[in-house]
Amino acid sequence: MKKISILGSTGSIGRQALDVIDKLDDISVAAISTNTNISLLEMQIRKYKPQIAAVADEASAAKLKIAVADTSAKVVSGVRGICEAATAEGANAVLTSIVGIAGLIPTLCAIKSKKDILLANKETLVAAGDIIINAAKDNNVNIIPVDSEHSAIFQCLQCGANAEKIILTASGGAFYGKKREELKNVTAAQALSHPNWVMGNKITIDSATLMNKGLEVIEAHFLFGVPYENIEVVVHRQSIIHSMVEFSDNSILAQMGMPDMRLPIQYAITFPKRTKQIAQKLNLADLCLSFSPPDTDSFRLLPLAVEAGKKGGTAPAALNAANEAAVGLFLKGSINFLDIENIVESYLNKHYFIKNPSLRDIINTDRQIKNEIRLSKKKA
Numbered sequence: 001m002k003k004i005s006i007l008g009s010t011g012s013i014g015r016q017a018l019d020v021i022d023k024l025d026d027i028s029v030a031a032i033s034t035n036t037n038i039s040l041l042e043m044q045i046r047k048y049k050p051q052i053a054a055v056a057d058e059a060s061a062a063k064l065k066i067a068v069a070d071t072s073a074k075v076v077s078g079v080r081g082i083c084e085a086a087t088a089e090g091a092n093a094v095l096t097s098i099v100g101i102a103g104l105i106p107t108l109c110a111i112k113s114k115k116d117i118l119l120a121n122k123e124t125l126v127a128a129g130d131i132i133i134n135a136a137k138d139n140n141v142n143i144i145p146v147d148s149e150h151s152a153i154f155q156c157l158q159c160g161a162n163a164e165k166i167i168l169t170a171s172g173g174a175f176y177g178k179k180r181e182e183l184k185n186v187t188a189a190q191a192l193s194h195p196n197w198v199m200g201n202k203i204t205i206d207s208a209t210l211m212n213k214g215l216e217v218i219e220a221h222f223l224f225g226v227p228y229e230n231i232e233v234v235v236h237r238q239s240i241i242h243s244m245v246e247f248s249d250n251s252i253l254a255q256m257g258m259p260d261m262r263l264p265i266q267y268a269i270t271f272p273k274r275t276k277q278i279a280q281k282l283n284l285a286d287l288c289l290s291f292s293p294p295d296t297d298s299f300r301l302l303p304l305a306v307e308a309g310k311k312g313g314t315a316p317a318a319l320n321a322a323n324e325a326a327v328g329l330f331l332k333g334s335i336n337f338l339d340i341e342n343i344v345e346s347y348l349n350k351h352y353f354i355k356n357p358s359l360r361d362i363i364n365t366d367r368q369i370k371n372e373i374r375l376s377k378k379k380a
């Protein structure tokens with residue numbers, strides 16, 4: 001029996017993970033967590049009977065405590081509570097499906113208590129890649145990617161050879177084919193209608209700006225130890241090939257499947273085994289696969305992210321912080337689409353850069369930038 005904890009169990013990845021667990025025979029749930037969605041968390045507590053249920057928001061936690069007083073779940077709150085969920089006794093692995101830098105401290109807690117990480121929280125690895133990878137090494141913990149592209153690469157690498165080059169596929173997002181001029185007045189509602197994948201709001205906006213692919217280049221660099229020069233992004237509109245690895249003999253392996261997040265989630269949970277199918281079969285005769293280079297003139301967040309990755313230090317944390325804050329403002333309708341990239345670019349250039357940041361430096365960089373963006377928006 002494998003026992004897993006799910007951080008962010010009420011979000012898109014968390015809910016799909018529970019759907020996968022429903023269909024597997026021998027997986028139980030040790031702990032779950034939410035930011036504020038306590039009505040769904042209560043249903044999950046009653047169905048999956050976790051030992052621990054954590055709520056980031058204190059007031060919501062107090063309400064949940066009363067609502068589930070008749071169950072055996074221990075309700076905990078705040079960052080400390082999420083860390084208690086991340087370190088729940090008896091769990092072998094922790095699925096980190098919290099959105100954004102909020103996943104950083106809980107992920108480190110899980111690593112220190114020797115839980116394998118099923119990584120769905122790319123922002124944590126982007127902002128603090130060296131710290132996370134070194135902590136995983138020190139504690140002899142596996143990091144198994146859940147992000148579909150990285151799961152594809154991880155699967156291709158099971159052949160045992162070293163990757164010479166990584167080829168990340170990108171759907172192109174909601175605004176594929178649009179030029180800069182046409183991007184000025186696009187709305188959040190338009191950005192939220194992704195052609196292939198059903199995902200949470202933040203990642204769908206990141207997908208529309210191509211920032212998601214930029215974050216994934218940095219994620220791939222840290223997960224697989226491949227230099228930035230050897231990571232290529234190619235637009236593949238059908239999202240059937242989830243990514244590829246090129247080897248020293250120029251042979252390329254690709255992993256294919258329906259664009260269904262339950263597939264990489266299932267693989268991460270059952271790894272190294274494969275179990276019965278959840279995702280639909282591919283019908284190859286119906287498919288026509290195409291590839292093209294990304295339009296980095298219209299979508300500048302992709303090259304900006306790669307630049308931040310190459311610079312290292314606090315640059316990726318600054319990039320991520322400015323992006324999280326800017327996407328929040330765009331979703332509220334406070335700024336327009338191209339402002340996201342203007343804000344990110346300005347903080348990448350002007351933030352107080354530290355070459356070898358500590359965990360504290362990374363958290364401070366994140367907070368400072370988000371505060372400044374919030375304040376400047378209040379004044380405006």
Ligand code: MN
Binds near residue numbers: 148
């Ligand atoms: Mn992805």
